[in-house]
Amino acid sequence: MKPKIYITRKLPDLVVEKMREVCEVKMWDKEEEPVPREILEKEIQDVEGLYCLLTERIDQPLLNLGTRLKIVSNMAVGYNNIDVAAATEKGIKVTNTPGVLTETTADLTFALLMATARRLVESSDYLRAGKWQTWSPMQLTGQDIYGATLGIFGLGRIGEAVVKRARGFDMKIYYHNRSRKLNAEEELGIEYVDKNRLLRESDFVCVLTPYTTETRNYIGAAELSLMKPTAVLINTARGGIVDEEALYQALKNGELWGAGLDVYEEEPVRTDHPLLSLPNVVALPHIGSASKNTRLKMALLAAENLLDGLRGEIPKNLVN
Ligand code: GLV
Ligand code: GLV
Known part of the structure; x- marks a missing residue:
């Protein structure tokens, strides 16, 4: 049978x-x-x-x-x-x-990083809404990606694949992981740093850890307060790893410049979620592996x- x-x-x-x-x-x-x-x-x-x-x-x-x-x-x-x-x-x-989803998810992670840094969604909406009246010096200006410092939490397969993309942009790359990966450090030219240093010195922070009881709210108010006010947080792992209320406050109060999110504590995220009211959030519907x-x-x-x-x-x- x-x-x-x-x-x-x-x-x-x-x-x-x-x-x-x-x-x-x-x-x-x-x-x-x-x-x-x-x-x-x-x-x-x-x-x-x-x-x-x-x-x-x-x-x-x-x-x-x-x-x-x-x-x-x-x-x-x-x-x-x-x-x-x-x-x-x-x-x-x-x-x-x-x-099987490593490269596709790394592609999306980097795409989201770029979209957030250069305000792609906001800029496109601006044009379509008829707000584009003239070219002006500081209009829709964002953050540079090329040559910036990237910090990765969670150097698994996807983390390493993101590193390869970032290297093409001449980024300085830090990572933090439960265990050090000496081979990856040598092969990819990346540096292991502690959690606080990664937060303090990175222009972009990518969250790529698995979601477990240990990583629940791994990025909360204390962590966000260490980040540069010009920094961007990218989460393509799981929503619960980042404290959404703390993230909302940091973005609203200008302690953090922007966030690119593909995942949420509760999915599908409700359209009246506070984070979706912020122009400096690029929000995607969990499409990391969606090719x-x-x-x-x-x-x-x-x-x-x-x-x-x-x-x-x-x-x-x-x-x-
Ligand atoms: C998932 O495949 C990972 O190890 O990052
Ligand atoms: C998607 O988020 C996955 O875990 O494959």
Whole structure:
């Protein structure tokens, strides 16, 4: 008998077909709407494999219902939406999709950095709103990127890929990480500094750490107060790593020059969120890995991990 699986969002046919060959597949059939919790609670009781997105909270009460569950495959590199400890305790495998989205997410991180520094969104809106009456010396002026100092929190795959882009802009690059990476320091010409020095000396600070209990509000009021008033903060990791209320105050009071955000504490972010009222915030709807090729690769990799787990093999991207 084929193992039963549940997929929490409508995926491209190509990806679903791969799983149908060996599984009995049920799938939430909407693309733009997450599966309601009560449906997920029901479906999980019946399956050995769960294919989910970062929009689903896979917590202990839910896992308790999955009495036949062998594997939860997350179509994302981040897996803070899953209670991994609870899964481990029940012998349920958890997998993610690292690697395939590294370059695409680094591209977006750098794009957001540039858009924020040079006020691209605000400038485009200015033109479209008919406010462009003349060229003037200090109109819509921003911050230089070329030759500036970049500080990266979290030198994982994506962090290293951002460094490569920054080197093309002759940036001076600092990083801070749980562990030092001596090879990367030598190969990429970057310098390890402590958290406070990174904050004090960087013109751009990129947040690229995983979201865990240790990194919750990792950037709060105290950290923001160390940053230069001309500095820009970029977050393409997870919203909860930056204290949004503190960030709002710092940006509003001119303690920080700008912020580029792709992620929020609560997603989708509400359009009346205070941060969205500020002109010096460039806000994107969590599109870090959103290229056509990369999203397809992530979807296929998550399928592969799921199938490996169901066959009793060790999936390539096991996290527990
Ligand atoms: C997206 O944010 C991911 O974790 O893949
Ligand atoms: C994610 O792939 C990371 O390690 O940065």
